[in-house]
Amino acid sequence: MKKKNRWLIMLDKLNMTIEEQTGRIDKAIVEEFADFSRSQIQQWLKDGFVTVNGEVVKSNYKVKAGDEIEIIRQAPVELKIEAEDIPLEIVYEDDDVVVVNKPQGMVVHPSAGHASGTMVNALLFHIKNLSSINDVVRPGIVHRIDKDTSGLLMVAKNDEAHESLSKQLKDKTVVRRYVALVHGEIPHEKGTVDAPIGRSKINRQSQAVIEGGKPAVTHFKVLEKFEDFTLIECQLETGRTHQIRVHMQYIKYPIAGDPLYGPRKTLPGTGQYLHAKSLGFVHPKTGEELYFEADLPENFQEILKTLNK
Structure with a gap:
């Protein structure tokens, strides 16, 4: 089984231990910690805020198993x-x-x-x-x-x-099911997308299916078909950033209304038609199995009525 790098996050310091070869240090850090941009990491490297085994390194340094990386960050802006x-x-x-x-x-x-x-x-x-x-x-x-x-x-x-x-x-024992409206008419009744996800090399603000990305698995089944659209239920096996949005774009059925991964302004409203409908987990104290469902929001229900007409 592939090991993951270990992180210890503090207010002004971040420590990372490399447990496998992951290439350039800037790429290794940003792929593991998505809240930082690669340009931000490169600036910290340039300013000498990043050390490997106690030594300042450049952004093209190739990390090795066992490397101890430390980032001394400038004090963050205090949020009240x-x-x-x-x-x-x-x-x-x-x-x-x-x-x-x-x-x-x-x-x-x-x-x-x-x-x-x-x-x-x-x-x-x-x-x-x-x-x-x-x-x-x-x-x-x-x-x-x-x-x-x-x-x-x-x-x-x-x-x-x-x-x-x-x-x-x-x-992966938590039940998470989503309902999504996607572009296109999916010809089959169910499917699984098993494709690794990482930060896009083209647009650093988005994610993409890339070689060497983190494992990501999404199962889906068709609930209803419309002209040019399909309503589906998705079940997450993993929980990567933007996972359903990325996977549905990858198989050419992007989520309707998605401003980042799909065609824009094809339906009224703001944002993607994606709803976390079902959630199930074991109660941390009693051990009871809990399961909840939430109805689709009104704007989602209204667009389905419109498509039915």
């Missing part, structure tokens, strides 16, 4: 995360877990471009306790969905629950 009285649809809540139905258009957690109005800001208002594993910017956040993808997310209220849910994601 405030609780905000934003409506939030809480599907389920107990002392350990919260399940939220996130609306389309809402960012999951604050970032430099989204300091407020996020799901985390809303959670801080509605929920008393959240896990601390993912620092002050992402309290309770176990997994994410894109801003313009709607649907179900599980949130941890304490660190023990967070560790359990994260392990279930890693072990």
